[in-house]
Amino acid sequence: MTTTDPDGATVLRLRAAGCVFAEDEARLLVEAARTPEELHDLTRRRVLGEPLEAILGWAEFCGLRVIVESGVFVPRxxxxxxxxxxxxxxxxxxxxxxxxxxxxxxxxxxxxxxxxxxxxxxxxxxxxxxxxxxxxxxxxxxxxxxxxxxxxxxxxxxxxxxxxxxxxxxxxxxxxxxxxxxxxxxxxxxxxxxxxxxxxxxxxxxxxxxxxxxxxxxxxxxxxxxxxxxxxxxxxxxxxxxxxxxxxxxxxxxxxxxxxxxxxxxx
Structure with missing residues (x-):
């Protein structure tokens, strides 16, 4: 199942939380979510300040997709x-x-x-x-x-x-x-x-x-x-x-x- 964010609610929530790259982060969260309910939960976690990379489970670094677990230092x-x-x-x-x-x-x-x-x-x-x-x-x-x-x-x-x-x-x-x-x-x-x-x-x-x-x-x-x-x-x-x-x-x-x-x- 492909999750969508037709009304842009995810972007709006992230903007309100102060996320500088709200559009980019919303796109990644939408791609990661399997259901609307999961998208809501992932967005909630980001709004509460959890690193995007830990939520997604990976970070882009030097052209690689690096696994990132919760509670671990995120590569800069x-x-x-x-x-x-x-x-x-x-x-x-x-x-x-x-x-x-x-x-x-x-x-x-x-x-x-x-x-x-x-x-x-x-x-x-x-x-x-x-x-x-x-x-x-x-x-x-x-x-x-x-x-x-x-x-x-x-x-x-x-x-x-x-x-x-x-x-x-x-x-x-x-x-x-x-x-x-x-x-x-x-x-x-x-x-x-x-x-x-x-x-x-x-x-x-x-x-x-x-x-x-x-x-x-x-x-x-x-x-x-x-x-x-x-x-x-x-x-x-x-x-x-x-x-x-x-x-x-x-x-x-x-x-x-x-x-x-x-x-x-x-x-």
Whole structure:
């Protein structure tokens, strides 16, 4: 059965709720609904602030349809720039780790663009791990649950070519200012970056050199005002760091490379 919205009621409800792209969202909800009653329920959920992607069960990201479950961080379009930066340094057959993977969208996008990618991903949040497995296992990816590097199999230590990370970088005091669809429907652990937004980045940078192969890259999405701090954390732990910003995607990343020379042995 094909559901229709002949009087435009769905668009009107979404407009009244403040949805900026009401027409586009209404079209997607109408396509997703199997009955008028289901359309009413889907629209109600959106009006109450639930992310559209969680309602639909998928998000469009880098040309892929990524599964999105309720309560999981929704991939942002700006993160396309993170993917582009990762692809630029990823060779066919490389070992890629999507750390703090959420749905696994970043890893999936890199694997779709680089042939033979050996993909691993991890997250501390159980619902995210479950969702990422649905996205990545069908393409040969491996997904683990745990806190950052603790989740990864030991055989990857010193063997990762590209470590791509979209860790939380919103300062704790700014969480309350985020849109309700994020702060009320996405896990806090995926949003809260600590007092200055860079606490998780520092933890990632601290362990990166031990997991990267010589010449390997760590790429982290960060805030424009925080990029210098993220890059400094990389430099402090032996990586050669730089930052890059895209006006098109309104996104900033910090990129750190492990030197090819052996790391110094610390007592």
């Amino acid at each position: 379009q700006r993160t396309t720039y993170l993917v582009e930066q990762a692809v630029a340094v990823t060779s066919p057959g490389a070992v890629v780790v999507d750390l703090c993977c959420g749905t696994g969208a970043i890893g999936a996008a890199v694997a779709a663009r680089v042939p033979g990618t050996r993909l691993y991903a991890c997250d501390i949040e159980p619902a995210s791990v479950r969702c990422a497995r649905r996205n990545l296992e069908p393409i040969g990816g491996h997904v683990y649950e745990g806190d950052l590097y603790d989740a990864l199999p030991g055989r990857l230590r010193g063997a990762v070519d590209v470590l791509v990370v979209n860790a939380p970088y919103v300062p704790t005091d700014e969480i309350a200012m985020m849109p309700p669809e994020a702060r009320e429907h996405e896990p806090l652990v995926a949003l809260d970056g600590g007092f200055d937004g860079v606490e998780v980045h520092r933890r990632v940078a601290e362990g990166a050199a031990r997991w990267l192969a010589p010449g390997g890259h760590l790429i982290i999405e960060t805030g424009e005002s925080q990029a210098a701090w993220t890059a400094a954390a990389m430099s402090a732990h032996g990586l050669v760091a730089r930052t890059a910003t895209s006006d098109e995607w309104y996104c900033t990343v910090a990129v750190g490379q492990r030197p090819h020379a052996p790391l110094p042995i610390r007592s």
